[in-house]
Amino acid sequence: MAIRVQAEPFDYGAECNAFAQRVDGAGAVVTFCGIVRDNEGRLQGMEIEHYPGMTERALSAIEDEARQRWSLADALIVHRFGPLAPGEMIMMVATASRHRADAFAAAEFLMDYLKSRAPFWKKEHSADGESWVEARDVDEEALKRW
Amino acid sequence: MAIRVQAEPFDYGAECNAFAQRVDGAGAVVTFCGIVRDNEGRLQGMEIEHYPGMTERALSAIEDEARQRWSLADALIVHRFGPLAPGEMIMMVATASRHRADAFAAAEFLMDYLKSRAPFWKKEHSADGESWVEARDVDEEALKRW
């Protein structure tokens, strides 16, 4: 189990391979990766603010909850903060289990909670100026199924 | 959209990165990777048999169905056949969408159908001898939710 909150870019593929290699008894690996969308070229960049200390606590709590709900061999959360360019990877999660249903459910659960319960805020920079990304009702709704 | 059925190993991480890079307008990427479990060291290896021709047709049909059901920017299926050693990667799927819910649902759908509707058969080699892996009821059940 690992949680990393960092300003530096990460190598999604290298993380996927390293994760899959250390859980090879698990059989099923699911990963998610979030990428900065360029919105048809209008987005110039993004800045992610976070709450150091609380971020790590919140992500640990979310991961603990996932481990209680599903049989997981391992889980990984990597989330960047600071400035990001279009096309850059914002974050990733990975889950491993003997059964694919557990790996899928846990990854989706981690994403749903991370999206609305971990203290990150996104600001977009475009030709029209700056704006804070607003939370979407659909993301809050997504929590209700768990 | 791509489907590859091959005897050669593939590099899961490299596939993840290449896939994520070519869909960077999509925002959300989900991947699944299936790994040969060693069953606490008892499994010596595995052999995957398939039905050349029908395999590609079945996988294409499954992928087409996923594209009709969800808004996908891209999808990838790679599946190996022939001999595999414990710890080796058997197959992977990847999906990309603007929304993570679509990417997750489509990846799980592809896995569920691929598991029970694509003509692959696994034979395990262990110290006790050889045996064909039996289809599990839970995998057939999984199709009913779609």
Next chain:
Amino acid sequence: MSVTILYFAWLRERIGLPRETVETSATTVTELVEELRTREERYALAFSDLKAVRVALDQELSDFDAPLAGVREVAFFPPMTGG
């Protein structure tokens, strides 16, 4: 009519060959299976429990009561275990 029959996994092993071409007057898959069963013990054994056998006609999953008219390739195999 002449039909190519393919066998996979343990069906292939029990029957002892991966493919063969047969002349048949069967009009459905079920009739074809009945013909095969009467040929030799190994066929009877392979087809002893049809709940454990799936069939594809010209590379599309099908049913045992499907008509054989126009079909060129029939494949028999156990439930699939991909992924």
Next chain:
Amino acid sequence: MSVTILYFAWLRERIGLPRETVETSATTVTELVEELRTREERYALAFSDLKAVRVALDQELSDFDAPLAGVREVAFFPPMTGG
């Protein structure tokens, strides 16, 4: 009592600082917000719509009616947008 208050995202921008330490006799988050609102226009503006504000007490998400007794760090921020 003395409390450290942190502001994030547009709350930080509207109030104009990321953190400050205040002396307060507020017993709940709601009372603390009332105190802040009366200090200056920029606080009144930042806290004008509490439906758009979330609060964490000592780095745990909390509610506006939660007691402040023993709390050392209060953080205000908009709904989170991670992932």
